[in-house]
Amino acid sequence: MSSGVTYDSCYRIVNLLEDSHKELSKILTDEDIRQLDLSCSKVQDSEFGDRFSEPMVWIGIYIAIASFFCILAMAADLLHGFRNKKFWFPCKYFSLNAASITVITITMKLPVDLSSGMHSYVGQATKVGSLAFMCIMMANLMPSLASMDNNILLANIIGFCILIITIIVNICIQINTCVIADKALNFVAFSVHFDFVIVAYTYMAMSNL
Incomplete structure (x- = not known):
């Protein structure tokens, strides 16, 4: 994407948040992580959509x-x-x-x-x-x-x-x-x-x- 954000980096952030969930449980809820995961899926769909529309x-x-x-x-x-x-x-x-x-x-x-x-x-x-x-x-x-x-x-x-x-x-x-x-x-x-x-x-x- 033009912003430089890829779905790989987005999912990596999600995995880090899940691993450190105990420490961040007071700040981030499960709903916040699920919402971020959904955003990563949308970024992935956008990247693949741009790739498929090239032809x-x-x-x-x-x-x-x-x-x-x-x-x-x-x-x-x-x-x-x-x-x-x-x-x-x-x-x-x-x-x-x-x-x-x-x-x-x-x-x-x-x-x-x-x-x-x-x-x-x-x-x-x-x-x-x-x-x-x-x-x-x-x-x-x-x-x-x-x-x-x-x-x-x-x-x-x-x-x-x-x-x-x-x-x-x-x-x-x-x-x-x-x-x-x-x-x-x-x-x-x-x-x-x-x-x-x-x-x-x-x-x-x-x-x-």
Whole structure:
């Protein structure tokens, strides 16, 4: 930690106090020692939490790269549709297949992640924004279904449905545990309350249509 206090030194103090408990019994009670031991546990949790959160930067870069490839492929389909005067945007570069489902799974890591709380306003906006991005990708993938035969279509639909169901179940769990909830954004002159739950339900309903 920044203060230089570690859980090892904290526990060492607790052990010394327990060893000299007879001499210090007039000053420290058992409740004081238990409280100090609890504080040591919190210091330990904080140290390990900081250690476990170190890879989050690389995970964010990993997600950003996957999202960039999805956006690039969708933009290429958009330009291809305008160039050939096909305004339903044919899926030449971004179609539903095993590769695209894998990339979409990477881009949807934040909404399905139950281990990191992300209780801040920005964290919840990121989770909900990922759901919006999922709806955009689904809309761009739909035209590619018409060019598949029955066997390939069934396999791709099953794989994609499993992904969608997983995302919806994880979002419902986060709503139930209040990880996604109403958040207040405080400015200098006013405060705005944004209900992320309603937005999350809206995007989940759109993904099922």
